[in-house]
Amino acid sequence: MERARPGRQEEGGRESLSHRCYLGAVWYLRAVAFVNFLAAVWVSFGNDLRRHNDDEFFTPYLLTAGFFSGSVSLFLAVTMRRRKRAAWILNLVLASLTLALASLALALPVYRQHAQNWFSVVLTALFVAALLGGRREFRAKGDRSNPKLAASVAAGGLLTVSLLATALVTATNTDPEAGHSTFLQRWHYGVLRMVSLAYDDIHFGSITTPSWANVLINIMGTALVLLVLYAAFRSRRVVDPMTGEDFGRLRVLLDRHGERDSLGYFALRRDKSVVWSPSRKSAVTYRVVSGVSLASGDPIGDPEAWPGAIDRWLSQAREHGWAPAVIGASEEGGTVYARHGLNALELGDEAIVDLAEFTLEGRAMRGVRQAYNRIERAGYTVRVSRHEDIPTGEMAELVRLADDWRDGDTERGFSMALGRLGDPEDGRCVMVLCHEGERPLGLLSFVPWGDDGLSLDLMRRDRDSENGLFEYMVLKLIQQADGFGVRQISLNFAMFRSVFERGSRLGAGPVLRLWRSLLSFFSRWWQIESLYRANAKYRPVWEPRYLLFEKSADLLRITVASARAEGFLEAPGPPKWLSRRT
Template sequence: MSQKTSLLPHRSPGTAPDGARPAGRNEPPGVVPCGGRRGSGRLSRGAARLTVWYLRVAVCVDLLGAVWVSFGQDLKRHNDGDFFTPHLVAAGFTGALFTAVLAVTMRRRKRAAWLLNLVFGLLVLALYSCVMALLPEFRAHPFNWFSLAVTALFVAALPVARREFTAKGDRSNPKLAAGVALGGLLVATALATLLVTVTNESPVEERSDLGVRLSYALARLVFIAGTDDRVDGIAIPGWVDVFINVTAALLLLLVLWAAFRSRRATDPVSPADEERLRALLERHGERDSLGYFALRRDKSVIFSPSGKAAVTYRVVGGVSLASGDPIGDPEAWPGAIDAWLAEARSHAWVPAVIGAGETAGTVYTRHGLSALELGDEAIVDTGEFTLEGRAMRNVRQAYNRVRRAGYTVRVRRHADIPAEEMTALMRHADAWRDGETERGFSMALGRLGDPADGQCVMVECHDAEGRPRALLSFVPWGRRGLSLDLMRRDREADNGLIEFAVLELIQRSGEVGVGQISLNFAMFRSVFERGAQLGAGPVLRLWRSLLSFFSRWWQIESLYRANAKYRPVWEPRFILFAKSSELPRIGLASARAEGFLDLPSPPRLLRRTRG
């Protein structure tokens, strides 16, 4: 039977697992211990929260001034007259966008954002101080003293909170941001100048020359002048000014993204790392049916200090996405999890785990993550499985129908397949794939026919004429288990080939020394099961109806029913996350990693150079 929900090994009193923090010293993800006295740590964290909330309030005021016309005009009159507003408080969507990016990057504790806020804030504070010292008319208004005090409080909080902002960006960010700013400004200026020239409604004899039109377009892009500003010889429709302003805002957002983006990935698994992982799987591979998928070569790995455990992950869209349980000795899991969370904090990545088992989920929650049941994994005990009985009547009939049609199944380890046959099988697998994208991350190996995977099992289904019609590939799960990796069939062949091949493998599992087989993962399996029962509540029935509707495109319910026919043992799998607000971002990253969502590639200028 599955060992995924077994309890952690017993520890003697007074001992701690590898890498575990002493009691009372656990820090939530995203908070970096500052060292020093407890009071100074609280002061630093409080100052960091103050700066973030100041920026959030400034965003709200900027947006309010943009949508509330009279309020926005009052703010502009204040800044144009003998008043000035606090730092970053103005009226307009562009100012709100700029401040919002600063607030988000500060919340993620990025060092570059802290430095930019400090330099920018000091310049504004110096300007305000000089104005108040040199111009008596400004000192006469109490509102200016309030603006100066609020700005000074924000700037003073930044040095106090400096130890909280440790997240590092990519080293190429400054060059990339400069390149995006320069290249984007050139393209946007050329486009804006062309629009101004084409839409200019001034009389021909009064039209400005190219230099004036170029200056007008550049000034509006850089300073985003108001629509009431006019230049002699230029009379253009209002939508052109709006288009230029929107272009400037988008360019600003793109530059800020390039300047503050997190490092997109770490080094993938090296051959030496793979050998260490294989050694851990050899000793502890029975614990998790997804363990072998840690050997995907698009993942990165981080080991515990003792080297007895590891977490494998992939960075997608700023999310450090781990999958399955940690690899290795459960006693050393906390050390590997600590190292993984620390690396996520250092790069401002969002930590998340998909497909963790119950035992691993419990350990992850002790490190500050929250758990949410994602679905269930279908596991068949080959020793207890039988096709007899009324409950298996439909499955038995479908199996016999395919067998009478002359189909046969061959079961072999990959190491026993000659190279030319493996090459042919790989061609069939590519030809039968549904779409161009190779799907799978948490429960797929992502390769076929690699010599290092000789212990994987291939199940080949041939028709009566000996032609290959379907194939399944399974990865090792410890010494006596298999976990489904690849499942392909010829669409022109008869239905039921996959079920026939699975049933043949279950009944002939002794040929490859297998006692348990992990099949597909059924997302939200409990919803479909409980929602169809007598007495199910309206909320559960509604949830089931929604999932059934989306199953038309994503096969959520069909996967559950396809696995339920084998009467498996259902093992729950969980998603782990730090904050509920990050679940949409984690869901998007998971969909991208699994191959269900293929976002367009960024321009070559924005692609990160690995190294």
């Protein structure tokens, strides 16, 4: 269900009416898409609708009974819901043209005598009125290259699909006099089948094709139209990257306020862009993925200036039709985001080790002690140092080893990973390196968290090394933390930690136990439970982290965008001709 933005009612009746018109236009397209798809699968109903247009009746805008018109109207409903200006213009032009032609037809007695035609004109007129009344809502801009790209896709796609359709018609023509048809006739037949499956619409005496071939041609035509519409309505993808001045200002803010959020340093990722508050005392860093403006962690800088940065970030997202979302916000940051109309969903918990309270004593730490002692007896050694104190040649070798030890080809992480081990600008990061003699076996890299904290960035180890190596390295870091002025360490993020914890307790309800079982099943591939167990060994303080989003309908897009940003999902790259830019 669509939800009005906060403050809309206070902005006056005109704005409220504009929003209602926006919703009316979107729901009209959704309803038409539903009826079109229903008519496509309900043969008798679809034939009744088609006979209306064959006789003396006509149907409202975009209602033509078929998968083709259903797919187009559904796509337009989606783009209109995202407030795309180009989609609004296209609908207004086509609907106005339909309304004008239908109104002229009503001047003829043969059409005027049928109530169905009056109903169609009224319904189309209401849709046009909703478009005009909601025009202020459709502000989302597309990419500047969209018109040229859409024209290229339409021209190249029409040529390719029409030739494929002609070849399919030639190969499947079952008419006894198939050889009498010309290439132009077969091409014409194929092009018409791209638009319509109605048998009465096309009459070629020497061409008869099976139903499956007609359906396949129609599917190709539908896919082409959707591809053209996609190219025409794409959101802006190229976002201005952060400049050297932006990085410098962010580092100044992190020096002043970096202790507030353990994820603050990850705002310096080079694949992010930045939106500043009017006072320049705060900023939101984000990345656009799959039409989602994805921010991570809390805003950077003075909390009193956070609202100004959030307002500008949300305004930019709405201007370009992006779905705004935040992953990994703390409770403090999530509260501020929620005041700006975003909804919160708890993702999991961050494990934070308070070194003043940490101890290896007690039965609960027995497993960690045993792992530590086993690795210690094996003769392993650990060295802890700042990145800036590691010689250049050695750092280059560590970067190579980290790549070799990585599980897969993709460097994962976005909200809690820096993604640039060994960069000279990250000299204050801390490296924990484990050796067996002269041979490196594992490394941990931590980024600064204010003046007295560290936040885990990267953990890699040789696959042939002993189990318990990471526990040994973490404990060695804790032992040497005073030498680096470290008082707290942020470890891995545990998704759905509370489900695993509460679901294993006595008296857990059936829903919670089922949810825990499902997560345990998926942990075979995504290490959900194992990360929780690995963190829980240190008896950490658990700090909740949240997902913020504007509309529930965007959750699927946000999930896909987050998975892509974190490196868990790789989308195949578009063809070069489709991604070409001006």
